Amino acid sequence: MQNEEQKEILENEVKFLSKKILDLNKKLIESKKAETLFLSLIANNFNNPMTAILGMLPHLKIQxxxxxxxxxxxIRQEALSLDFKIQNLITVAEIESGNSQNSYSLTDIQKIVNEIIQDLRYVIDEKKSKIEINNLLKSRIIIDSKKVYTILKNLIANxxxxxxxxxxxxxELSIENSALKILVKNRGTLPKVNSKPEVFTRFSQKIDNSHGLGVGLSIVRELCENLCGSVDYDAENNFVTFKVLLPLNKTVQDSEACGWDEFLFESFDNAIEI
Amino acid sequence: MTNLCTNFIHVGQIHVDRGSTSISTVLGSCVAVCLYDKKLCIGGMNHYLLPFWNGNGLQSLKFGNISTPKLIEAMLEQGSNIGNIEAKIFGGASIYFLNSNQNIMVGEKNILVAKEILNDYKIKIVAEDLGGTLGRKIQLNVQNGKVLLKYTAKSDF
Structure with a gap:
């Protein structure tokens, strides 16, 4: 009896606090509306001219x-750098509008890494970076290749x-407990933050000027979560290691997944109609 | 009804449609808000995991206070009038994890957020099946606004 009473008190407390949080959240969302609108405008208006510039650049005749x-x-380096940022903003706009659906296919992760290194050649050359890849994957895996490309590109670029x-x-690419494990380790330091989530927050006020705006890492976290995975980092001895885990079980490539989402719906016999 | 072309939605997705189609999903502690415009026969559903976006990360549709207003906006963009929309809400089960400390009443908070937001928009909740300890499979028939509901085994979600 006493337990029941305590449960009711607790439930009422949760209801009261949840309503308070909801009200505060409304104000937070309102205050961030300008940011969201700005991102979506950039995504729409900057992408086409940028695509045209990138398309025409190789045809310019050099004296x-x-x-x-x-x-x-x-000019080419700056255009590629700007395009990377625009593509990230488009990804943010897609995520926030709910247009970021998963699409699974048989994927060669090594090929994705090679493509990223090619696409980021301008940063790699500028920083004279060397990239060492330790690929422990024995075969191709079924995963959303576009999302993995975006996750890896942001981590490698950073x-x-x-x-x-x-x-x-x-x-390093490997399989750990039926999950794709990606480790990206570099020499350097992380921005000073009070808690880990701040590193994955876009436009975080607390991030110092020597680091980015947090857009890339906020995308990485969101895409990992979209794929039911996670991202975390460790920083020690002047090395920063980002660890991504993306579960591989229960995924079927879309081309062979005729109705796989509906396997639970084969029968609605005895279902309640409401 | 199950022979209708079904659009399955995952966590963090919304779908609005009209015509001879259905929208379906599987829920545990997540909540799905089904909206139906009986005049224009437009149906929509969301599926969210957590009640509140807390300012960290992106404003994705896995949060109830982001997803539900977006679903309502998507219905309005399709030509619906708020006065013609009615809601049915499902899910919010108490799913106990191996470590019971992880059970932080997510289901209850998800339910509360759905009700509060629909109330803010003055959308009437005409049916609901909420709480409990079992997951649910639901399918919204966009032709007539009816929802088929079946409880799942715990391993299904």
Whole structure:
């Protein structure tokens, strides 16, 4: 009897506090509306011109002049860097609008890493970084390749950008307890934060100027969670290691998944109609 | 009804549709809000995991206070009038984890958020099946707004 009473008191307390949190949250969402609108505007309006610039750049004729060549290389690097940032903002806009659906296919993770290294060549060359890959995966795996590409690209880009010049970045790919484990380790330090979630928060006010805006890592966390996985980091002895775990069980590639989502719905016999 | 083309939604997704189709999902402590415009025969469903976005991370649709207003907006974008929309809500079971300390009444908070937000928008809740300890499979028929509900074994979600 006493337990019942205590339970009721606790439930009422939770209800009261939850309502309070909901009210405070409304104000928080309202205050962040401008940020969200800004992100979605950028995603829509910057992407097309950027795509056109990137498409036309390779067709520009370079005069036989070393100075022009250097200017051309700089423009190309800056365009690729800007495009990476725009693609991240588009990913944020997709996540926040609910248009980020998972799409599973048989994926060669090594190929994805190679593609990322190619796409990030401008940062890698600028920082004179070396990348060491330890691929312990024995075969291709079924996973959302686009999301894994975005996760890895952000971690590798951060690893290069916030490490000293001439540093080596280590990428390890393996399977641990039926999950894809990705480790990205680089020399460097993390922004000083009070708690880990702040590192994964976009536009966190507490992050110092020497680090990014937190957009890339907020995307990494969100995409990991979309794939039922997780991301965490450790920082010690001037090395930062990000660890991503993405579960592989229960995934079927979309091309072979005719109705797999509905397997639980084969029968609605004896279902209640409401 | 089960022969209708079904759109399955996962955690953090919303789907709004019209015509001869259905929307389905599987719920544990998550909550799904099903909205139906009986005049235009437009149906929509969300599926969220947690009650509140707390300012950390992105405003994704896995949070009830982000997802439910987005679902309502999506219905309005399809031409619905708020006065013609009615709601049915499901889920919010108390799922006990191996370590009971992890049970922090998520289901109850998810339910509360759904009710509060629908109340804010003055959308009437015409049916609900909430709480308990079992998961649920639900399917919203977009043609007529009826929902089929079946309880699941604990291993299904």
């Amino acid at each position: 036989d002049d070393a100075k022009n060549e250097k200017i051309f290389a700089t 690893g290069c950008m916030y490490a000293p010049d001439d540093a080596t970045l280590f990428v």
